[in-house]
Amino acid sequence: MKVILNIESVKFPLTGIGRYTFELGRALQRSADLEKLILWSGLRPGQGWPEMKSLVAGNGIRFRAQIKNGVRAIPGAADLYLKLRRRLTAGRLKKYNDCLYHGPNFYLPPFDGPKVVTIHDLSFAVMPQTHPADRVRLMTAALEHAVKNADQIITISDFSRQEIGRVYNYPLNRIKTTYLAASESFRPRTPAETNPYLAQYGLKPGQYSLYVGTIEPRKNIIGLLDAYERLPLPLRRHYPLVISGFAGWNSSDIHQRMQKLRPQGWLHYLDFLPHDHLPILISGAALFLFPSLYEGFGLPPLEAMQSGVPVLVSDRASLPEVVGPAAPQLDPQDAGLWREWIQRGLEDDTWRRQAIKMGLERAAEFTWQRCAAKTAAAYQAAAASHGGST
Numbered sequence: 001m002k003v004i005l006n007i008e009s010v011k012f013p014l015t016g017i018g019r020y021t022f023e024l025g026r027a028l029q030r031s032a033d034l035e036k037l038i039l040w041s042g043l044r045p046g047q048g049w050p051e052m053k054s055l056v057a058g059n060g061i062r063f064r065a066q067i068k069n070g071v072r073a074i075p076g077a078a079d080l081y082l083k084l085r086r087r088l089t090a091g092r093l094k095k096y097n098d099c100l101y102h103g104p105n106f107y108l109p110p111f112d113g114p115k116v117v118t119i120h121d122l123s124f125a126v127m128p129q130t131h132p133a134d135r136v137r138l139m140t141a142a143l144e145h146a147v148k149n150a151d152q153i154i155t156i157s158d159f160s161r162q163e164i165g166r167v168y169n170y171p172l173n174r175i176k177t178t179y180l181a182a183s184e185s186f187r188p189r190t191p192a193e194t195n196p197y198l199a200q201y202g203l204k205p206g207q208y209s210l211y212v213g214t215i216e217p218r219k220n221i222i223g224l225l226d227a228y229e230r231l232p233l234p235l236r237r238h239y240p241l242v243i244s245g246f247a248g249w250n251s252s253d254i255h256q257r258m259q260k261l262r263p264q265g266w267l268h269y270l271d272f273l274p275h276d277h278l279p280i281l282i283s284g285a286a287l288f289l290f291p292s293l294y295e296g297f298g299l300p301p302l303e304a305m306q307s308g309v310p311v312l313v314s315d316r317a318s319l320p321e322v323v324g325p326a327a328p329q330l331d332p333q334d335a336g337l338w339r340e341w342i343q344r345g346l347e348d349d350t351w352r353r354q355a356i357k358m359g360l361e362r363a364a365e366f367t368w369q370r371c372a373a374k375t376a377a378a379y380q381a382a383a384a385s386h387g388g389s390t
Contacts, residue, residue: 001034001038001097001100001376001380001383002035002036002099002100003028003034003036003037003099003100003101003102003379004036004038004045004093004096004099004100004101004102005024005028005037005038005040005104005333006021006039006040006041006051006058006101006102006103006104006105006107007039007040007041007046007050007104008024008040008041008105009021009023009044009104009105009142010025010049010050011015011050012143013246013272014275015214015246015371016297016299016304017104017105017118017120019183019299020087020104020118020120020156020180020299021104021105022105023180023181023183023302023368024368024371024372025037025049025331026049026368026370027368027369027371028372028375028376030307030369030372031372031373031376032179033376033379033380034376034379035246035331036099037200037229038096038099038382043085043088043092044087044092044261046205046213046362047089054256057369058095059268059350062315064160066152066205072097072180082138082142084373086109088108089109090109090110090111091111093109093110093111093332094112096113096360097111097113098113099113099370100113100116100379101114101115101116101382101384102114102115102116102154102379103114103115103116103118103146104117104118104122105118105308105314106118106119106142106146106166107142107146108149108150108345109147109388110112110149113386114148114151114379114382114383114386115123115150115151115337115382115386116150116151116152116153116154116378116379116382117150117153117154117329118153118156118166118306119121119143119147119153119154119155119157120155120160120296120297121155121156121163121294121297121317122143122160122163122164122167122296123218123287123294123296123297124136124140125139125140125167126163126167126217127293128160130216130217130218130293130294131249132316135249137281138147139145140267143290146169147164148358150159150382151174151381151385151386152174152175152176152379152381152385153170153174153175153176154175154176154177154178154179154353154375154378155175155176155178155269155324156177156179156318157177157179157296157318157321157348158176158177158295158297158318158321159317159318159321160177160297160318161176161177163176163308169380171369174381174385176374176375176377176378176381177299177374178367178374178375178378179366179370179371179374180297180299180366180369181298181302181366181367181370181371182302182305182306182307182363182366182369183279183303183368185276185308186279186282186283186303186304186358187279187283187306187307187308188283188307189241189280189282189307190234190237191205191206192370193280193283194280194283194284195384197277197280197284198280198281198284201242201268202268202283203242203281203284205284206284206286207238207239207240207279207283207286208239208240208268208284208285208286208289209230209239209240209241209242209285209286209287209289209342209345209346210242210243210244210281210282210285210287210289210304210309211241211242211243211244211255211288211289211290212226212243212244212245212277212278212288212300212303213245213290213292213300213386214227214245214246214247215243215245215246215247215248215251215254215255215383216248216249216250216251216254216294217237217247217250217251217292218294219291219292219293220291220292220314220332221243221254222254222257222292223252223333223335223338224338225240225241225257225258225261225267227291227336227338227339227342228266228267228333228339228342229261229365230335230336230339230348231339231342231343233264233266235343235346236264236266237265237266239269239286239346240265240268241259241266241267241289242267242269242270242281242285243267243268243269243270244269244270244271244272244273244278245272246269246271246272247271250259252350255265255269259294261296269306273314279303281305282300282303282304282307283307283311284306284308285304285309285311285382286309286343286345286346287309287310287311287312287345287346288300288301288304288309288310288311289311289312289313289338290304290312290313290314290319290341291312291313291322291332291338292314292316292317292332293314293316293317293332294316294317295316295318295319296317296318297322298313298317298318298319298320300323301313301319301322301323302323302344302357302366303329305323305326305327305359305360305363306359306360306361306363306364308356308359308360309356309359309360310327310345310351310352310355311323311326311327311359312328312338312341312342312345313328313329313330314329314331314332315329315330315331315332316332323359324362324364325358325362326355326361326362326363327359329358343359345347346364
């Protein structure tokens with residue numbers, strides 16, 4: 001079976017979908033189920049994965065990202081770009097009709113061969129207020145096209161699978177769940193291993209709580225700040241809250257709130273970290289906090305569990321499905337409840353030891369090899385339903 005995997009999402013900033021595509025692609029390259037894997041970037045097959053340095057927060061890369069966002073803000077520019085890109089891609093793909101095409105980031109171009117699309121979540125449809133209006137409009141059109149034309153849909157949790165089936169009235173037997181996994185770089189580390197890196201950020205191993213993710217309203221960071229601010233001040237200063245993530249849509253109120261709290265000495269904002277620093281930042285935390293209102297999967301809590309860090313998550317969407325019995329699942333809008341569990345997570349050593357043990361056991365159930373195997377099975381089903389083999 002010959003497969004084209006679109007890897008355009010593997011770019012700065014390397015957020016959840018880019019990391020999914022990167023890890024899945026590497027696992028597929030090792031799979032015996034595929035005759036050939038073609039990595040497609042831009043309008044042509046690429047030579048391989050982008051250099052890791054291009055995924056690190058550098059000034060030049062950040063500037064180019066800002067230019068792209070500025071162009072997208074021009075009325076009608078995004079629509080024109082997508083139409084042109086779709087037409088050009090369709091033309092380039094014509095000579096690859098003996099392959100299967102996999103769009104791992106919601107989108108499918110016109111293509112005559114078997115097609116698989118990964119739909120990570122439907123937050124734009126069920127929580128449109130958490131996205132800019134133009135994104136909702138473009139995503140709605142893209143998903144309608146993808147759902148209509150895909151031979152199989154892949155998603156990343158049973159929660160999302162059920163939601164896709166319900167919203168689009170799509171047969172569940174044509175939607176496959178392929179759970180994500182944490183990279184091997186996420187593992188427990190000793191203070192001696194983490195201290196040289198953490199010192200660059202003014203942090204000490206085991207003496208901070210951590211949130212990692214995009215800075216945007218859907219992540220409920222304001223709710224997290226409300227909860228943390230209720231902790232006794234000496235505890236907050238001994239275990240400051242560290243927030244790391246790329247600034248997303250409508251984040252100005254969140255940044256203003258953080259800027260106001262930082263002089264109190266218990267809040268650190270680290271922006272978007274270099275790729276190789278993130279596993280160390282996570283493994284050095286005393287507690288990982290993820291109060292998101294909606295997630296298609298929620299990879300950061302899994303990465304934290306695999307790093308030997310106790311985790312608290314919200315009880316919404318897919319997060320209970322990911323952490324299972326290994327982490328408390330809390331109402332994200334109950335700041336008092338979060339304050340109680342954060343304090344327990346920092347002070348109760350017996351609970352911490354049990355949470356670490358259960359978290360490591362839970363994380364071991366998720367592997368990229370398993371994700372790749374289930375993805376390859378979805379490819380086979382797509383090829384069969386399309387009426388031929390690839």
